[in-house]
Amino acid sequence: MFDFFWNLASFIVALSILVTVHEYGHFWVARRAKVEVLRFSIGFGKPLCRWYDKQGTEYVIAMIPLGGYVKMLDERVDDVPIERRHLAFNNKPVLSRIAVVAAGPLANFLFAILVLAVMYMIGVQSAKPVVGEVQVNSRAAMANVQSGDHILMMSDKEVETWQDVTFSLMSHLGEEYIEVKVQDAQQQIAIRKINVNGWKLDKQDEAPLHAIGITPFRPALTLTLGHIADNSAAQQAGLKVNDTLLAVNNQPLSDWQQFVQIIQSSANQNLTLSIERNTINQSLEITPHERRADDGTLQGFLGVVPLLEKWPDGYIETRHYGPWDSMVLGAEKTFDLIRLSFDMIGNLLSGQVSVKNLSGPVGIAVGAGNSVSYGIVAFLSFLALISVNLGVFNLLPLPVLDGGHLMYYIIELIRKKPVSEKTQELGFKVGAMVLIALTCFALLNDVSRL
Template structure:
């Protein structure tokens, strides 16, 4: 699918699922508390589909898919039929109003747990945390060498590249020195301290990662598959052979090998390749040929594929997956709150905020990586919606909860004047955040 249309499609799927689940939380608890629901809407603006149920509730899908709402019978919005007064929202006890408002974020949290549980049940494919460092980068200067395996980050044991990156990103936001335990290619283990405190303030995570220069190690130069009838097969190359050199140039990884073949074949198709097989160096003469594979432009090939990179699939049974779901939800929520706190204190840049464009791009990327990764993405966005909605900002669920908590303390509802003033403040804060996130998205696109 075209990246643009793919991003739009998966964004609509994401928002459709998560907004519906969030609003269903409000709807379900409101009905259980005896409040009459007038409209359940996914999206804002003009309805593109609607129907009215026998109980009078109107269900609709609206044109602007950036949210939704549940409209309840509310005396603040007009006169209420005396026969329906017992079903009116503001007439309910404050604890019921709190439950109704909190149900939206609560259902987002339930969805997060369910998505992570399903993800671990399916098995999330990941790479082992075998890394390399860009030349002259912070990671290289700290002592990271090609092929090092990360064992722990900041004292937290990691078994996957994603797990290592989650802990690294969290540390990058705080810009504090971080110690990792690594195992070198020769099997020795030793600590490496990354001087993250030297990073300049005010940059986003992407810029910090570029400065750090840590990445997954390329695949080793080991032949996985030799295609029958192709030059490598004719020369006697076998699966499992380790490429040592091509025309005298030493090979360190498979990416280098892939780049070197067309460069050397353009000079002469006859290539002197040395492979290591069973501890013995075996010289081979491979005559490259020009070919177009899978509709790609014609290029020099010899007909081999690499050995797959070491994987680390997180695949658990039902009970262990449930425990992993709770652990992932807890750690992700803690990381999100730390990020919010650091942005408010100025320790982390607001450039780390992403808007709808960024979400759309990640949605498309996650969907292309398979159902487990898309479930991971849905869980993370659902958790973010839960936390965002609980922030004490008027117009959000957290703002309403703040009003009701004040009502519990003072014994009477917040004045209408205060609520109206709060709405203006909430609008200003929300538009500021949305504008900043949109600007960040455009800035990343223009610089990419």
């Protein structure tokens, strides 16, 4: 229950920030285009609080935190007195209207640059992209990618983190191969050519790295406990953090995976667990709870997480940058995210990426909650990613989105006359139907992940 409310609160905070940034972009440019702004609302529904500025604009924080809007004076919606018509949005030159509409997505992109710059100034800690395991007969194995390879470049782009590697890999969907420059375990430089011809992300939530057969290096799991879940079978039996597992029913344990297999096959069965606590050996009686696995079978579950062995020297890097370098890196990263987002939209349309990978509010809420749990740097990275996605999504040429309005105004700019009201109304109806269908599909995907 705590996780639910934590994720919900994190989602509301993240979405409120991003919506405020997006709508402020519209608001800021509208004011400079001499458009009268009637209302600036964060959220929908019943206002929780409201206030007014000297120019008469109403500011609202509403009950339903799932978006926001800027309401401008517009003759198509309001009865506008003659003396105020010059302030109406619809009477502004088409270039001014384009600027007002484009300002929302642009604000999201600029916000992502700023957030990433702050993140780089704080310092980014990450693991070097060193290959842990390579799946037999996978695309990576066929390219002779080996355990211990340190990935230096993907095609002609340097990579420093596994996120860089993943994003670069996704950007090569639909191509024949990708060249990977690595430094092997013997410190020799080599080029691996991974065949990605015909490769698709057609499984729900499948990680791109796993899809080509690569598992990132991680230190081995120990038999010492690092976390005990609340109200779990482990907590009820009296297990504590830093307990070391020795045996189950007098069967000695050699590694964590052996312990997992025993517990999963022992749902609701009484077990005798031998542990070492503060250099003293003792025994506990424990009964694993049951839960249903992905294949529908019942499995035992304790609610414990092990400690990892220490990372080898040099595998973890913390990178700090000055203000100027941080801004440059933030801009480069934002541009890469924008390009990747458009690539993913194209891959969804072409079938390279399955629609099963679409995520809705629930998925975003979980991501927000997890990122907050991992610390401020992870949350800033999450904010930047979602801000870019929000900006790109709003640029889609659906008439109910900013991109649809831009499409109509660009047509007007070319034709020298507005698109007819009838055509616009039809477009809005179709766009709304498409948007509702996408939202419902994303929500179904979210529910299937729970």
